[in-house]
Amino acid sequence: MKPEIFNEMIATRRQIHKHPEEGWTEFETTYLVYERLKALGYTKILKGTEVIKTDCVLGRDEQLVQKAIARAVAQGVPQSFIDAIESYTGCVGILETARPGPVVALRFDMDALRIEEADTADHLPQVLGFRSEYPGLMHACGHDAHTAVGLAVARWVMENKDRLNGTIKLVFQPAEEGVRGAWPMVQAGLFDDVDYVLASHCGGKAGPGEVALVHRGVLASTKFDIRFTGTPSHAGNQPHRGHSALMAACGTSMMLAGIPRHGDGTSRVAVGRLVAGEGRNITPVHAYIQAEVRGETAEVNEFMCENVRKIVMGNAMAYNVDYEIERVGDATTLDRCPEMIEALREVALGIEGVKVLDLKSPAGSEDFTWMGKRVVAHGGQCAFFRWGCRHNGHHKFHFDLQDTESMPVAFKMFTGYVNKMNGQN
Ligand SMILES: [Zn+2]
Missing domain, CATH: 3.40.630.10 (Zn peptidases)
Incomplete structure (x- = not known):
């Protein structure tokens, strides 16, 4: 050189x-x-x-x-x-x-x-x-x-x-x-x-x-931005009127870690960022998650992606909030x-x-x-x-x-x- x-x-x-x-x-x-x-x-x-x-x-x-x-x-x-x-x-x-x-x-x-x-x-x-x-x-x-x-x-x-x-x-x-x-x-x-x-x-x-x-x-990989939108309410007077985006985001994060391992190859899942809520006594309206999955094959990665979608949907339904999943990055094997x-x-x-x-x-x-x-x-x-x-x-x-x-x-x-x-x- x-x-x-x-x-x-x-x-x-x-x-x-x-x-x-x-x-x-x-x-x-x-x-x-x-x-x-x-x-x-x-x-x-x-x-x-x-x-x-x-x-x-x-x-x-x-x-x-x-x-x-x-x-x-x-x-x-x-x-x-x-x-x-x-x-x-x-x-x-x-x-x-x-x-x-x-x-x-x-x-x-x-x-x-x-x-x-x-x-x-x-x-x-x-x-x-x-x-x-x-x-x-x-x-x-x-x-x-x-x-x-x-x-x-x-x-x-x-x-x-x-x-x-x-x-x-x-x-x-x-x-x-x-x-x-x-x-x-x-x-x-x-x-x-x-x-x-x-x-x-x-x-x-x-x-x-x-x-x-x-x-x-x-590893193949897909990156997601996930947003939940809930309904605000007074946490003391009318907790039953609110729908918490924060709870949906927490439920999602915990469940993502529980996606079963795939028999055909290595997989990964990570929640790297979770931001939620407005203040102590307000039912949280906004929650935002940055998450990613990976797979040894494109199929294993797709299995992980499919589970992410189901878990987000399921939590949105359970907590009665709206959701949005955005794919913000993608790589293959x-x-x-x-x-x-x-x-x-x-x-x-x-x-x-x-x-x-x-x-x-x-x-x-x-x-x-x-x-x-x-x-x-x-x-x-x-x-x-x-x-x-x-x-x-x-x-x-x-x-x-x-x-x-x-x-x-x-x-x-x-x-x-x-x-x-x-x-x-
Ligand atoms: Zn690098």
Whole structure:
């Protein structure tokens, strides 16, 4: 890896880390990616509504979006850019070599999380001065590093374009958290001509110096926002006249945990947030739940979804309240393409000091799976790998990834794969 690319990659990661943006609000990040791709000489750059089919978008909060636009504009993102992307984040750089060869797509996600970052002396971003400058937001899953690796790969691709064949697509995806961004990118047709699609994530079960090839265990998942609306009454005088949304929400939460296990595979259910009620002596009118389910197969996940719907309906009926269930995110399982996994193994074994692992047990979810499915559906292949670090736990306030040590491995994996598939020698 050339020192200029390495230095720029680390600086970019730290720059993005300072300005974390959650799903569908990655305006500064999208602008940074777009400007960088343009400066590198990419002539085909798609962005915003060119890469997102807006009527397929889930879990996008217009109020959050508008607030983020105001912040991004204050940070120097031109209003003309916001207009050009029609307030939708996401960017894709495409290099067409005009020489016959495969279409290879690489996916990099860009979004952050609602977490207040650690400010203690043992937290490297704090010590080195690149801690999040946005209160309550943090890159606590390493997508800042994913984006920076993507831009470093984009630079390498440009510098090597005269000895590459086929087409290389660099896909910068919004809203991976909550599994929202991939589906509308697939629906925009970005993967219809792709032969091989590759994505990665830092950390997980991979430690420092390890590359983990994912064979299975990526769970299908569906995210729900559930709302109950009850009838208010005086809790002392007329408790019998009220219908409590809070009770329906509590009943639902308890029962969700009791969905039977499925015989055909691992399942998960979680209620991550419950907000309800107005005041001590008022029968609660409003209740709001954020919940999710997962399944080892699409069928197991659908079984979980069906139970969520029944439990919500049943509790609404029991407590005599109205309900609304909104699907706000969706991911499927990872298609397994052994040939592509073996190609990645060869690339990984060629990197000095790297140890290769094979992952087969149930882990998290990824909406990259939709991209993989689309490519596999027309005869292509997909794969997903992890590059290791000591992360202190994903989605936690002291998450870190030792950028200078871990990120070069990711860079070498992606460029190594492009070299293998599109290289002329
Ligand atoms: Zn993540």
